[in-house]
Amino acid sequence: GAGVSQSPSNKVTEKGKDVELRCDPISGHTALYWYRQRLGQGLEFLIYFQGNSAPDKSGLPSDRFSAERTGESVSTLTIQRTQQEDSAVYLCASSLVSRGGNTIYFGEGSWLTVV
């Protein structure tokens, strides 16, 4: 597709359940990012994938959060044993990788509500 695609757009889950959020980056973009945006807050970096390099997981808030990426395409963010504080919009983004100043393109996000 033309843009970054995320699914589901909305997810309501019960506390303690696991959820999976999917991201399809722009074709040809080798870099993929996950961010979290809590209501009324800025964006928090979660994880970054670039090609076959080890992912930068420095932003993952706990070991309940994990993410995988298949080659240079689809990525899945998994949250295990969800808690109410996990309620947020989860944003995926992608970019080309070159020498600085790249534009990062965002998807419309997956809104997660934990009840």
Add this chain to the structure above:
Amino acid sequence: GDSVTQMEGPVTLSEEAFLTINCTYTATGYPSLFWYVQYPGEGLQLLLKATKADDKGSNKGFEATYRKETTSFHLEKGSVQVSDSAVYFCALSNFATQGGSEKLVFGKGTKLTVNP
């Protein structure tokens, strides 16, 4: 580490008023600077960017100049419209210090409301 500080909102203006949203940053080296906009019900979109000192990014009547001496990237528009109502985020990426990542560091966002 790198950080971005932007003026807290909300900001409420009348149509055709002048807009300034302040943004300052802390970073080593020469980061790239960005303004992203999030319109109601929509995803985050790049508004403008500047990749080196004294560069001016511009788009849709908005401008921001990369000022290394004051470590600032203030967003300005001479005459705002109702359709400019949105949340604006200042951000930086520091390719050289992030191990080759374009990871963005965001400010907390400034909500702008423009009244007719």
